[in-house]
Amino acid sequence: MNCDFVLTTCPYCGCGCNFYLQVIDGKAVGVVPCKTHPVSKGTLCIKGWNAHQFVHDEKRLTKPLIKKSGRFEEVSWDEALDYTAKRMLEIKEKTGPDSFGFLSSAKCTNEENYLLMKLSRGVMGTNNVDHCARL
């Protein structure tokens, strides 16, 4: 039996509270506030306290999906990414880089935002990249 406490940053507001996800045998079972963290100092709000709950929700997406004749079908990662790459490059070719846009996310990490931004500017060749800071 393994029981770990993994220090991480809360996924909700911008305060930047940290907490431990309690993981028992690979499953996130609870949240323990981090007492030594400079922002949260052992406290959390109700969302932070329950931040493990949606992680294992049975409605989570677990397979790549492609819509074929109006219905989603489960496909392999290779198929999904090959298809996506092909369609994106086709659009770039046909109607130009600025006919494509990217929405990045304030819920993803810095590294992920950087990669999406790089994909937009460096690969598709457009500055049409934004996220919901305004919303």
Added chain:
Amino acid sequence: MAGLVASFGSGAMTNSIDEFEDADCILITGSNTTENHPLIANRILRAQEKGAKVIVIDPRKTQIGDLADIYARQNLGSDVAWLNGLINVIISEGWYDKEFVSGRTEGFEELKAKVADYTPDKIEQISGIPAATIKQIAEAYAKAENGSIVYCMGITQHISGTDNVMSLANLAMVTGNVGKRSTGVNPLRGQNNVQGACDLGALPNVFTGYQAVINDELRAKFEKAWGVKLDGKVGQTIMEMMNNAHDGKLAGMYVMAENPMLSDPDINHVREALENLDFLVVQDIFMTETAQLADVVLPGTTYAEKDGTITNTDRTVQRCRKAIEPIGDSKPDWEILALLGQKMGISNFDYNSPEDVYKEIMAVTPIYAGISYERIENETLHWPCPTADHPGTLFLHSGTFSRGLGALKSIDYREPAEMPDNDYPMQLTTGRMMFHFHTGTMTRNSPALHKEVKESYVEVNPSDAKEQGIVEDEKISIASRRGQIEAKARITNKVGRGVVFIPFHFVEGAANVLTNPALDPVAKIPEYKVCAVKVEKI
């Protein structure tokens, strides 16, 4: 953001979270702080406990308004007016900081002339805040040793959002409350990594660290780092992309962990826009309303299944650590993007870990250059932090502003884009609440949170409710020029007469069916906080 850039030269919280505790006066506007930033409310209430005056100006008397020393309810969208009014009182009473104004700012004489028109009586007319209260607030804030301003989307989500922010910056500069501890102009960021998404260049005009795409030198730097040719014109914002998609001028979109079908104004318009695309990719953890419209859905992971960094509202870069393996065949979002980049034939998209990516970020981003994974294991670092031995920056603009002199902007009050009329006689304002988050993707799938609030509601003032015979929990209709929804009434004095409030988290009773997509001309932020509606019994 755009407002602070114009006034100070950079757009982020000027000061850090712990500093609130030592302020003598904290002016909060457009922020429901206890519900939406509880740990910042904690510092503010600690300051109050030590004797600081807490002032709240908000159209809703939320919990922080109840706890405040002075609370004032302004009319929706009247912020420039009451802020000019405060500055007028401060200048005419001689409470302004003459040394700071002459040494560190420009535009004072023009500002003085402009605000002279905004007399307390005129302010009372426009904003509904009593003239005496304006004077009381002006005195409390101007005479404080360390006055701090806190604001959130209640200030920015207006067609005059940029003007509102510049007016707050005016107020801080006129009183010398910027560039030192426990002062400043502090926008609270509403999502755990909004600051980071901005810092990393997920914006149409800048690369990482606010390096402008139109700057040839900076663009050349990125061209060299990435080994590609880059475009030098500013891209489209979300709202522009949606409008272009609607008009058939955008062929495809890639949406990562966003749900514009619930978060954007005028949802019916958003649906038409997304349905009009030739190709839509959505990368998310649940089948969101937006994902349902996609051609390809890629299963990303939650924060619990990935490593990386996140930058909080006070510019601290912190770690997100992988706690469990990805659920099913889902993959961390960074890995999906790296794989897709490779599939698209780009060689330098070959990353083994988030730290690999982060090292590249450090190399091209001066404000992050000194913040390494290694250092943040042991230290709390706020950007800017340009070198490996730099201690990070608790508060900005000490000694000089990023743009040199602070710009005092002379600004006139403008009415919201849509005012009440005979057809739509009431006003709607929207926002968040404690128990849910943004579009509910995470919180509505969390039983403890769902138990607290299961469905949408609309706050109605008791007098309005009485007039229309509306009772608590009665399902009523709310309609605007853009659509109609139904929600249960909560009768409460939190909202003033003629105003209703709806949280935007719920797909059934979605507030953003009603909201007005009119944009701030500079920041392109939609006016979520005011539109005209009619409220009727069903």
Added chain:
Amino acid sequence: MIDKVRQLVVDLLDSGRADAVLALANVHANVQPYLYKKGDSLDSLALWPKYSMGPILKSIQAAQPDMKLAVVARGCDDRALVELAKRGQIDLNNVQIIGLACTADEATECECANPYPANIDVGNKVDGVASTDLLAELKGKSYDDRLIFWKQAFDKCIKCYGCRNACPLCICEECILEDDSWVKAGEIPPPFPIFHLIRAYHLSDKCVECGECQNSCPMDIPLTSLYALIRNEFNELFDYIPGAEIDRKSPLVTSLEEDPIREETA
């Protein structure tokens, strides 16, 4: 002190008398609960700030009931473990307690009246904090003034349930605080005084003075003072101290046939 704890942990693991030891560790420059196993380096072992060990032990036992566990326990942990065992939440037969007495500084920081476990393995017994300024002030107030005091304090409540979540003795499977017929759901601050009175009443025979409620409160509400006032009255009435005696049941769970109030003896 820490070296002695380290040695005890190593001995238990190496000898096989424990499969794992629940203690604290310094990881990523922060202190966290940690389940040590044989072969783990104990360089990271930490003692302070304390975390509540009872609920973690309970979650581990639920996952693997037959595991031979040891736990580094302070006075409050020790009492919580006893009270949890009495109420069928954990099985102490499989648990060895490494009793750690708090230092005077730690006792002062926690305002703890009993800063030591029943059996001390490490550290020395120091005097607890008998009363606090706030407790004295509250006792001196009229009931009306006390009500005003608590109303103002609870006006700050953001209903995070941190006080309940952090409490080692909040063990109800269905929490009445989440029952809409008792406490209207979805309101901030939660209805006064029902939300906080239910908790205070529920803790009258359970509170082991660990202070985790207050430590977890993002709004700095002085919860331990409220519970101390109620606990003291309860103790006067029933002569019962939660976590003190393993074989004595709480008077609140005694059957109605007996008189739960002990007669005054001359």
